Amino acid sequence: MTDHLKSAPVAYQNEPFLDSPDGRILRILSEYQEPLARFRREQIQDTVVFFGSARFHGREQAAVDLANVKENHAAVPPDQFDKELKRAQAGLDMARYYEDARKLAGMLTKWSIQIPARRHRFVVTTGGGPGIMEAANLGAHEAGGKTIGLNIQLPFEQAPNQYITPSLNFQFHYFFMRKFWFAYLAKGLVIFPGGFGTMDELFEILTLAQTDKLAKKILVVIYGSEYWNRIMNFQAFVDAGAVSPEDLDQFKFLDSPEEAFEFLRDGLAKYHLGGGTQKQGEVLPDIAKTRP
Helix, strand or coil, X not given: CXXXXXXXXXXXXXXXXXXXXXXXXXXXXXXXXXXXXXXHHCXXXXXXXXXCCCCCCCHHHHHHHHHHHHHCHHHCCHHHHHHHHHHHHHHHHHHHHHHHHHHHHHHHHXXXXXXXXXXXXXXXXXXXXXXXXXXXXXXXXXXXXXXXXXXXXXXXXXXXXXCCCXXXXXXXXXXXXXXXXXXXXXXXXXXXXXXHHHHHHHHXXXXXXXXXXXXXXXXXXXXXXXXXXXXXXXXXXXXXXXXXXXXXXHEEEEXXXXXXXXXXXXXXXXHHCCCCCXXXXXXXXXXXXXXX
């Protein structure tokens, strides 16, 4: 008597296939369609994205870190102590950017939740991790608004910070799909001091704007001119003929939460709220019908 074969799994439940190279296209599509479905369900119309270093702490934690280094002075070799002391002192100096990101995100959220609209406007969005990302999510959370975290699987652990709205906590495998969602809904971009990843994200958006690949106006704030002018000489691009002078008009250097908020508020109202004359109950475009 011949044993009957067990039924094979349907393709969309075949985990070895879904995890294989042949299933890659389905995994990529999932990182488009699943966030899209959630954004629709949560009534997210558009976002303001905050980028910046994951390594900066708030002023209180940075002060604790510096005190701990000083307390351990006798336990480490002098050359190592000098390095750790310098790093901890720099951490305390950079803590002001954490506090500024928190304040700016709070100001922006307080304003945006008062906009009469069917969907949530200009929702503060980050990469979902610690540092500046945590600060922006915290500020939006404290202001009583929704806030988004677009996290990424990394070889080293990057857990989502606790201030992300739970239903808007995302985890991506593919960097390019994560970048897509940063750009797709963004009407504003705030670049705080950061490292390689922050610079990558800044130049990604500037390149899309320069080459007219965005179907909307994105306001770009580069926050902290003291830091960025030490890191990057933007005028050198123009002087060398690598970019046009007007390309530098794509962004604005600002140095206080109040300045940045006013710039964003006025620009968002001008370009995306019809000068602030949007009426109660007005139907906004569906995000699925908006070309990135």
